[in-house]
Amino acid sequence: MGRGETLITLGAVFMLSFTAINVNNSFTENSDFFNQAKFGLESIALANSIIEEASQLPFDEMSWDTTKVEKVATDFTHAGNLGPEYGETDYNSFDDFDDFNKFMILDTTQQNVYRISCTIHYIHPANPDSFISTQSFFKKLTVSVKNTISDDSLALSYVHGFWYFN
Numbered sequence: 005m006g007r008g009e010t011l012i013t014l015g016a017v018f019m020l021s022f023t024a025i026n027v028n029n030s031f032t033e034n035s036d037f038f039n040q041a042k043f044g045l046e047s048i049a050l051a052n053s054i055i056e057e058a059s060q061l062p063f064d065e066m067s068w069d070t071t072k073v074e075k076v077a078t079d080f081t082h083a084g085n086l087g088p089e090y091g092e093t094d095y096n097s098f099d100d101f102d103d104f105n106k107f108m109i110l111d112t113t114q115q116n117v118y119r120i121s122c123t124i125h126y127i128h129p130a131n132p133d134s135f136i137s138t139q140s141f142f143k144k145l146t147v148s149v150k151n152t153i154s155d156d157s158l159a160l161s162y163v164h165g166f167w168y169f170n
Contacts, residue, residue, distance in 0.1 A: 039115075044156065050111055050118055051148075051158060054107075055145060055160060059164060061100050062099070063164060064081050064143075075166070080139040082139065086105040086124050089103070095107065102143060105124035107121070115153075119150045121147075122146065122147050124145050126139055126142065127142050128142070132163055147162075
């Protein structure tokens with residue numbers, strides 16, 4: 005083999021190695037991207053399932069009083085007492101919307117563990133992003149989901165309003 009053929013062979017081996025490395029990096033980046041997308045979709049699904057559970061419950065335990073003809077916001081649970089009542093230990097025993105306040109759970113999928121935490125606050129409908137310390141006809145549930153594999157986290161919110169008819 006002559007000097008020219010050796011240089012061409014070395015150049016071809018170099019180009020093949022460079023291409024192989026780039027293809028491998030591309031597969032790795034795509035795999036990371038697809039894993040992040042998968043974890044994001046799982047986080048959304050988990051948060052939505054908590055929101056669906058909570059939204060099916062009555063607005064407040066105090067709203068069950070049928071002896072009052074007209075409800076006022078001060079009839080509801082005080083803002084400092086939002087959360088589960090005595091004996092309500094998990095969401096299967098929750099009987100009203102605000103029982104999800106300070107609720108935390110770990111949920112495990114095939115590839116990840118998710119830490120889910122909930123908070124509930126009273127809000128004013130004109131400004132749903134700020135909380136108020138007095139009772140109102142609107143409560144906001146925020147479900148935060150964090151996975152253990154990456155530093156990504158997700159938060160979804162839901163506003164539950166109290167409606168009644170005379």
